[in-house]
Amino acid sequence: MSNKLLNVSSSPHVRSNVATKNLMYDVAIAMLPATIWGVMQFGIYSLIVVLVTVLSCVLSEYAYESLMHKPITISDGSAVVTGMILGLNMPPAIPLWIPVLGGMFAIIIVKQLYGGLGQNWMNPALAARCFLLISFAGAMTRFTDPMTDAIASATPLATIKAGGTYDVMSMFIGRIPGTIGEVSVIALLIGAAYMLYKKVISIRIPGTYILTFAVFAFIFGQHDLNYVLAEVCGGGLIFGAFFMATDYVTSPITPRGQIVFGVCLGILTGLFRIFGGSAEGVSYAIIFCNILVPLIEKYTLPVAFGKGGKKDGSK
Amino acid sequence: MGLSTFIGGVHPFEGKELSADKPIQVIQPKGELVFPLSQHIGAPAKPLVAKGDAVLVGQKLAEAGGFISANVICSVSGTVKGIEPRLVANGSMVQSIIVESDGEYRTVEGFGAKRDYAKLSKQEIRDIVKEAGIVGLGGAGFPTNVKLSPKNEEAIDYIIVNAAECEPYLTSDYRVMMEQPERLIGGLKVILQLFDKAKGVIGIEENKPEAIKKLTELVKDEPRIEVCPLQTKYPQGGERFLIYAVTGGREISSAMLPADAGCIVDNVDTVVAIYNAVCETTPLIRRIITVTGDAVANPQNFEVRLGTNYQEVLEAAGGFKTQPEKMISGGPMMGQALFSLDIPVMKTSSALTCFTKDEVAAHEETPCIRCGRCIDVCPEHIVPQMMMAAAERNDLELFEKYNGMECCECGSCTFICPAHRPLTQAFKEMRKSVAAAKRKKA
Numbered sequence A: 001m002s003n004k005l006l007n008v009s010s011s012p013h014v015r016s017n018v019a020t021k022n023l024m025y026d027v028a029i030a031m032l033p034a035t036i037w038g039v040m041q042f043g044i045y046s047l048i049v050v051l052v053t054v055l056s057c058v059l060s061e062y063a064y065e066s067l068m069h070k071p072i073t074i075s076d077g078s079a080v081v082t083g084m085i086l087g088l089n090m091p092p093a094i095p096l097w098i099p100v101l102g103g104m105f106a107i108i109i110v111k112q113l114y115g116g117l118g119q120n121w122m123n124p125a126l127a128a129r130c131f132l133l134i135s136f137a138g139a140m141t142r143f144t145d146p147m148t149d150a151i152a153s154a155t156p157l158a159t160i161k162a163g164g165t166y167d168v169m170s171m172f173i174g175r176i177p178g179t180i181g182e183v184s185v186i187a188l189l190i191g192a193a194y195m196l197y198k199k200v201i202s203i204r205i206p207g208t209y210i211l212t213f214a215v216f217a218f219i220f221g222q223h224d225l226n227y228v229l230a231e232v233c234g235g236g237l238i239f240g241a242f243f244m245a246t247d248y249v250t251s252p253i254t255p256r257g258q259i260v261f262g263v264c265l266g267i268l269t270g271l272f273r274i275f276g277g278s279a280e281g282v283s284y285a286i287i288f289c290n291i292l293v294p295l296i297e298k299y300t301l302p303v304a305f306g307k308g309g310k311k312d313g314s315k
Numbered sequence B: 001m002g003l004s005t006f007i008g009g010v011h012p013f014e015g016k017e018l019s020a021d022k023p024i025q026v027i028q029p030k031g032e033l034v035f036p037l038s039q040h041i042g043a044p045a046k047p048l049v050a051k052g053d054a055v056l057v058g059q060k061l062a063e064a065g066g067f068i069s070a071n072v073i074c075s076v077s078g079t080v081k082g083i084e085p086r087l088v089a090n091g092s093m094v095q096s097i098i099v100e101s102d103g104e105y106r107t108v109e110g111f112g113a114k115r116d117y118a119k120l121s122k123q124e125i126r127d128i129v130k131e132a133g134i135v136g137l138g139g140a141g142f143p144t145n146v147k148l149s150p151k152n153e154e155a156i157d158y159i160i161v162n163a164a165e166c167e168p169y170l171t172s173d174y175r176v177m178m179e180q181p182e183r184l185i186g187g188l189k190v191i192l193q194l195f196d197k198a199k200g201v202i203g204i205e206e207n208k209p210e211a212i213k214k215l216t217e218l219v220k221d222e223p224r225i226e227v228c229p230l231q232t233k234y235p236q237g238g239e240r241f242l243i244y245a246v247t248g249g250r251e252i253s254s255a256m257l258p259a260d261a262g263c264i265v266d267n268v269d270t271v272v273a274i275y276n277a278v279c280e281t282t283p284l285i286r287r288i289i290t291v292t293g294d295a296v297a298n299p300q301n302f303e304v305r306l307g308t309n310y311q312e313v314l315e316a317a318g319g320f321k322t323q324p325e326k327m328i329s330g331g332p333m334m335g336q337a338l339f340s341l342d343i344p345v346m347k348t349s350s351a352l353t354c355f356t357k358d359e360v361a362a363h364e365e366t367p368c369i370r371c372g373r374c375i376d377v378c379p380e381h382i383v384p385q386m387m388m389a390a391a392e393r394n395d396l397e398l399f400e401k402y403n404g405m406e407c408c409e410c411g412s413c414t415f416i417c418p419a420h421r422p423l424t425q426a427f428k429e430m431r432k433s434v435a436a437a438k439r440k441k442a
Helices: A020-030 A032-042 A044-067 A078-088 A097-114 A124-135 A156-161 A168-173 A185-197 A204-221 A225-233 A237-244 A255-275 A282-299 B122-131 B172-179 B181-194 B209-218 B239-247 B268-280 B310-316 B373-377 B384-392 B396-401 B412-416 B423-441
Strands: B025-027 B032-036 B060-063 B078-087 B093-101 B158-163 B199-205 B225-230 B263-267 B286-292 B300-305 B326-329 B336-338 B351-355
Touching (some): A020 A185, A032 A044, A032 A185, A078 A237, A156 A225, A168 A185, A204 A255, A255 A282, B060 B093, B172 B181, B181 B199, B199 B209, B209 B225, B268 B286, B300 B310, B373 B384, B396 B423
Parallel strands (some): B025 B300
Antiparallel strands (some): B286 B300
8 A cells, every 4th residue: 555545535435427517508408409499580690699698697607706706606507507598588689788787687686696506596597587577678578570570579479368369380380479599399398308308307397387377278268279279389488487497496496396386387377477467477477486485395395204104013 | 117116216336247246255364353342233242251362263252232232253263362442444443352363263162063943943043143143234233133033023024135235336245145045045034934924025136137037046936935126226225215115115214113014124144144043053253245446456255254354355356456545344325434454344344345536525516506306316205405404504403303313324315416515424413413412301
C-alpha cells in the first residue's frame, strides 16, 4: 500500500449517473420538436425570440450570481429550460425587449431572490409570462395566423369561446395561431413521450390534469366530443401539462399529491376557461396551484411500508 | 415480468460478473486471529478464556452475554495472547480475544461428528444453534436461535431463505447455492422440523438463473420446499421486502418482527451454518466472503476462518491491481468504508470491495430540485426529501413525524438523487439522535 489516503464516507458508495444537469437537458431536448415546429410555422424571427429569451435567462443568472459572489450555476441547465419555456410562450411577432425583460424577471425576481434553484415557489417561466401578460397585454396577445401571415387573428380558443368552431385536426398538427411553442399538439406529445421514456417526468400530473380538464369541459362546457378535443388541443394546455405543471420545484413531491395537483389544475383551468373572462387559463391555474403545493403535500404523505399492520397475525 | 417483488427500489450496477464464476477457495490464516466479543446484535459475549490458555478448534471462547447475544467460537487451535480492544470494520474499537494459531487445527472432542437431525427434538436443535454461535450472516448479525424461537410457533407458516443477494458485487451466497445446494436444503429442512405448519421458500433474484435452475431441480421432490424467483431489484434482500414479495403482500413495520407476519427469514450462509452445526457438529467458525472490485487483482470468493485478518484475505486475491481510492467491508450499497485492512473477518463480514475510483467524492452535491425520485424509489414508502429538510434543521420531532425511524438505511434514495445529496448519512445520524433522545426520556 502506498501513502495515498483512502476516502471514507457513509454508505451507499455508488451513485446513479443521472444528475440534475442531465434531467434539465432532457427537458430542453424534449422541447425541441415544438420549437422546430414553431419556427417552421412562424418563421426565423420566432427562433430569434426563443434564443434571445434563453440568453436573457442565462445571462441574468450569471450576472446575479457574479454580483452576489455565489457559485455560478448556469451550466446546470435550469436557466436554459426556464428560457426555453418562456420563449416558447411568446407570441411569434413579439418585440425582442419584452422576452428579455421576461427572462430577467423570471431568473432574478422569481428564482434567485428566493434562493436560487429549488427554492422558488412558483414556476419562474410562468410567473414571467403572467407578468408580461399583465404588463403588455396588447403585444402578448397579438398572434399571427400561420396560414395567412395576418396579424391579430383570434386563437382557436377565443374563436370557440365566441361561439365559433375550429378544425381539431389543424389544432392537433399545429396550423393555428398561438404562441411559438404551444400550437402543435403532436410535436409537444413527441417531447412528452421522450420525457416519459427517459423517466424525467411521470404521467401522474399531466395525465390527471388533462383528464380532469376534459371531464370538466364535457360537463360544464358542451356535451360534445369535438368541443372537448378542441379545448384540450387548444391554447397552452398540452404544453402546460407536460412542461410547466411538471416542474419539479413547484409541484408536489408526493405521488398522491401529484394526482391531487393534477385534478386541481384541471378544475381551475376549466373554471378560468369556461366561466372566466379570458379564453385561456393554463398559466394562472398552474401558478395558483403552485401556492397550494405545501398544503397538498401535507395531506398526501405516503403511508409507510408496514405501518398499520397488526402484530401477530397479519394474514 | 410478473415476478414477485416490492414497490420502489433501484437498479445499481451489479458488478457480480467479476467474481460470480470463481469457485470458493479455502484459505488458512497465518499468525494471530482476532475474535471481537461483539459481532452480533445485542449484548457483547463474556470471555471464557484468559491470556495464556490453550484453545482448540470449536472451543467456546466467549459465551452469550444475555438473551439477545451469541457465543464466540474459536476457529483455530493455539494460545490466547490476550483480550484487548481491536479495530473492527465499523471503525470502532471492540474488546476482542486474540488467539495465536499453531497451524495444527486440533479440534475439540466430537467435532465434525455426523448427526441425524430427524432424531433430535426441537429444543435440542435450538440449543445446538445457540451453542454454535450462529447469527444472521447476511449482515445484521441477529442471533439465529432467538429467531428460531418465536413466541407463537404455530403461527409461523413461512421459512424464507434470503437468497436474493441484491447487494451489488456480492457473490458469496450465489457460490454457496452453486457449490453446496444440498447443505442449503438440508439446513432448511432442519428449520422446517421446528415449524410443523410452515413451508420453506428460497427467494432468489432472477439474475442468478443457474442457481434457480439448480435448486428448483433439487427441491422438486420436496413437498414442503419451493424456489421463488424474484425480480432483480435493490433492496430485494431487505428482510421485510423479501417477506412482502414471497408471501404476496404481507407488510410489517420496522418495529415488528418477521414472526409477526408468520415468517422466519434466514440468509443462505446462515442456513448452511445451521446445517453444519446440527448435522455435522461444526459450530460457526467459517464464513464465505467475496473479495471484489476493480482495484483487486483476482476478484474471487473465499471460505475463511473467522478472525482472519482482512489483509490476508486480500493477499489471497492477489492484492491490489491498482491503488484503491475506497475500500468497503460489505457491498457498495450498505457496506462500511474502511481506512485500514488490519481488521478481522467477523460473522457479518460478507465482502471486501475495493474501488479504484470513489464515486461519492466524484459527484458534487447540488441543491435539491424536488424531483421526487427519492420518494419513488424508497422501499419504505417514506419521504427522504422532507426527512432531509428536517435533518438539516436537526428537527427530531419532524423527522419522526415523517416516519424517519422506519428508514432501513438501504441507500436507494442517495443512490438515485440527481443532486447527489448525502441523504442516508443524514438519516443515520438523525435516527441515532432520535433513539438517544428517547432513551434519555425513558
